[in-house]
Every structure is written in structure tokens, then in C-alpha cells.
Amino acid sequence: MIVADRKKIPEIRDMIKNHRRVLLVGCGTCVTVCLAGGEREAGIIGSALRMALRLQNRGDVVVDECTIERQCEDAFIDLLAPRVSDYDAICSLGCGAGVQALAERFPKMPLYPGLNTQFMGILESQGVWTEKCSGCGNCRLGEFAGICPITRCAKRLFNGPCGGSRDGKCEVHPDLGCGWQLIYDRAVNLGILGRFERIVPPHDWSTGLDGAPRKVVREDQCIAGLCSRT
Amino acid sequence: MNDEPVILAFCCHYCAYAAADLAGSMRLQYPGNVRVLRLPCTGKLEVNFVLAAFERGVDGVIVAGCLEGGCHYLEGNLRARRRVERARQLLVEIGLEPERLEMFNLSSAEGTRFAEIATTMVERVKRLGRSPLRPDTKRTEHGIQEIGRQAEAMLAGEKR
Ligand code: SF4
Numbered sequence: 001m002i003v004a005d006r007k008k009i010p011e012i013r014d015m016i017k018n019h020r021r022v023l024l025v026g027c028g029t030c031v032t033v034c035l036a037g038g039e040r041e042a043g044i045i046g047s048a049l050r051m052a053l054r055l056q057n058r059g060d061v062v063v064d065e066c067t068i069e070r071q072c073e074d075a076f077i078d079l080l081a082p083r084v085s086d087y088d089a090i091c092s093l094g095c096g097a098g099v100q101a102l103a104e105r106f107p108k109m110p111l112y113p114g115l116n117t118q119f120m121g122i123l124e125s126q127g128v129w130t131e132k133c134s135g136c137g138n139c140r141l142g143e144f145a146g147i148c149p150i151t152r153c154a155k156r157l158f159n160g161p162c163g164g165s166r167d168g169k170c171e172v173h174p175d176l177g178c179g180w181q182l183i184y185d186r187a188v189n190l191g192i193l194g195r196f197e198r199i200v201p202p203h204d205w206s207t208g209l210d211g212a213p214r215k216v217v218r219e220d221q222c223i224a225g226l227c228s229r230t
Numbered sequence: 231m232n233d234e235p236v237i238l239a240f241c242c243h244y245c246a247y248a249a250a251d252l253a254g255s256m257r258l259q260y261p262g263n264v265r266v267l268r269l270p271c272t273g274k275l276e277v278n279f280v281l282a283a284f285e286r287g288v289d290g291v292i293v294a295g296c297l298e299g300g301c302h303y304l305e306g307n308l309r310a311r312r313r314v315e316r317a318r319q320l321l322v323e324i325g326l327e328p329e330r331l332e333m334f335n336l337s338s339a340e341g342t343r344f345a346e347i348a349t350t351m352v353e354r355v356k357r358l359g360r361s362p363l364r365p366d367t368k369r370t371e372h373g374i375q376e377i378g379r380q381a382e383a384m385l386a387g388e389k390r
């Protein structure tokens with residue numbers, strides 16, 4: 001899932017303080033699960049913002065909350081559309097995709113992000129999320145014993161480890177497991193260590209973000225014609 | 231009267247609420263401006279309840295749960311302590327003094343301790359001064375009742 005965390009209240013307060021009526025929009029999917037921007041968090045952030053604004057003599061700014069199931073899909077944004085005309089700005093508690101989906105849908109509405117979108121990752125333990133995938137568009141997990149060298153090696157090495165791997169830890173941070181140690185450990189368990197005797201050729205980065213925003217098209221699903229959005 | 235602080239105490243049914251009751255039966259003196267709100271367990275306390283209280287203008291909030299290790303639901307009070315910490319961080323970001331909120335642990339037999347806690351918080355809040363978010367005591371009292379109704383509904387197992 002997409003993992004995010006909230007911005008500090010003063011930062012959000014200062015983004016919205018010159019508006020009159022602000023709708024704080026939570027999202028019921030990824031950011032609910034990572035406890036950053038779901039219905040409950042929208043309530044907490046909304047209440048905190050109202051107080052913070054009052055303490056800056058901007059108690060006249062109205063902040064209301066609502067949460068939709070998914071901010072990154074028009075079908076769900078539809079449910080929000082009737083309310084939006086009552087406001088002069090939206091603060092989204094969705095991930096960056098959610099914020100931009102709302103911005104596309106409401107062209108005249110100023111849009112502010114209430115969260116910092118962090119990464120694609122997993123719930124490591126209660127309250128702890130860690131990054132696992134960088135969305136490179138050309139997944140190589142099958143070659144690396146199911147552990148992503150792009151995301152989990154701090155230097156994105158394809159032929160690791162580097163000389164900084166010590167006692168299973170990465171030199172970049174003492175708490176960080178060396179991605180390549182993890183790859184080797186799993187490769188031993190799987191009996192595939194031998195494959196690392198050959199040099200892995202450079203990765204094809206052309207499928208990644210460096211070119212331009214990417215698009216996935218499933219033509220059989222495009223019943224309303226090919227891709228209305230660019 | 232309007233300058234008297236208003237303090238809301240979220241009290242666990244099994245300990246602090248009983249202790250507050252005991253303080254009453256023991257005829258102990260404690261400040262009358264502490265409003266006691268019963269929760270089934272402090273683990274039921276959500277950060278938004280605390281913020282709702284401050285937003286409605288209370289000057290201080292007490293969260294009172296069982297002694298650590300003594301929670302009827304095993305770790306409700308430990309969770310509450312974390313949430314109180316988080317709410318205090320939010321108070322700082324909002325611009326309110328985090329000392330306005332504190333969690334205490336006590337047993338149902340500690341009527342005297344409850345009275346002490348109430349006195350401590352009232353004195354502390356008096357030092358800090360009235361909450362800048364309480365222009366109108368009546369509305370604050372009304373807000374507390376509203377939060378109380380939600381807590382009661384929760385206790386009765388009703389859907390909010
Ligand atoms: S190889 Fe690419 S797609 Fe696969 S996990 Fe790593 S970043 Fe993600």
C-alpha cells in the first residue's frame with residue numbers, strides 16, 4: 001500500500017489560513033490503513049486546525065471534514081462533488097495521487113496536501129511501516145530472492161553488497177539491515193546462491209519515472225474509449 | 231465563576247471513576263470544577279475526544295486509568311498513555327500548553343489520590359490561565375455534556 005504521514009499542524013494551518021471555508025477530505029483506502037488520513041485522522045486534524053486557526057485570530061476560517069472511500073477514483077470523487085461548491089479550498093488527506101485527482105476534477109479549487117506521501121510499503125509491526133518497492137516498472141524480484149535491491153539497498157546496487165556491509169547492517173544507518181545481506185541470506189535458504197556468481201547487467205531504467213509520468217492501459221477495460229486523461 | 235477553570239476527567243469505570251465516587255463518600259474536599267466522565271476503559275479514549283474537549287474550551291483534561299498491569303482489558307491503559315502522549319504533541323502544534331493534559335494511574339481504593347489529582351490539575355491550570363479557546367463557559371459546559379453523551383453511548387455499547 002501507499003504509506004504517508006501527516007504534515008505538522010502549523011504547516012497546514014499556514015497553507016489554508018487565507019481561505020474562508022476549507023473542506024478537509026480524508027481517504028478511506030491506503031492512508032486509512034497507515035493511520036495518516038482516514039476518517040478518524042481527518043477528525044483529529046480538523047479539530048486541531050480549527051483550534052490552531054483560532055489561536056492565530058483566524059477563527060473565522062471554517063474547516064469541515066469529510067472522508068470518501070478513495071480519492072484516486074472519479075466514481076468516489078463524485079460523491080464529494082455536491083459539497084465542494086460550499087468551500088473555497090480543499091485540503092486533501094489522500095496520498096499525492098489523491099490530491100492530484102481532486103485537483104483535476106475541481107479545476108477552480110485551490111488544493112493543499114495535508115500529508116507527506118512517503119512510499120509503497122508494508123506494515124512491519126503495529127505502528128511501523130517500511131518501504132519495499134520503488135515502482136521501477138520492471139520487477140526483478142525473481143532474480144534477487146524476493147528482496148528488492150533497488151529499494152532495500154541504500155545504493156541501489158545490482159551487484160552487492162558494497163564494502164560498507166557489516167554484521168548484516170548497512171553503513172548508511174546502524175538500524176538499517178543491509179539489503180544485500182538479506183538477499184544472500186534468502187538465496188542460501190532457497191539454494192540459489194550460485195546465481196550471484198555472474199555479474200548482473202545494468203537495469204533497464206527506461207520503464208521507471210525518469211522518462212515521464214507513466215501510464216498503464218488495459219484496452220479490454222477501456223469501454224468508454226481510450227483514456228480520457230493524459 | 232466564569233474565571234474558574236473547567237477540567238474534564240476521563241475516568242475508567244473500574245478504577246478512577248470508582249475512586250472519584252469513593253472520594254465523594256469519604257467526604258473529601260476536591261475542587262468542584264472537575265467534571266468526571268466515565269469510560270469503559272481508558273483504552274476507549276480516542277485522541278479526538280481529548281481534542282473535542284479542548285476545542286470546546288475546557289482548560290484542562292485528566293485521563294485517569296488503572297494502575298499499570300491492572301487494566302481489566304489488559305493493556306487499555308497503556309494504549310491510553312500513548313494516545314495521551316500523541317494528543318500532547320498535537321496540543322504543542324496547535325499552540326496550547328501540553329501540561330493542560332495529563333494521564334494518571336490509580337486504583338479504585340484511592341479516593342484520596344483522586345482528590346489530590348483533581349487539586350493538582352486545577353492548581354496547574356490556574357497557573358497557566360484560562361484556555362484561550364474558552365470565550366464562553368456555558369458553551370464549554372454544553373460541549374462537555376455532548377462529549378459525555380457520546381461516552382455514555384459508548385459505555386452502553388450503542389453505535390455513535
Ligand atoms: S524491482 Fe522494481 S518493481 Fe520490483 S520491487 Fe523493486 S522497485 Fe519494485
Ligand code: SF4
Pocket residue numbers: 152153154155156157160161162163164165166169170171172177178179180181
Ligand atoms: S551496506 Fe548493503 S544495503 Fe548498504 S549500501 Fe552497501 S550493499 Fe547496499
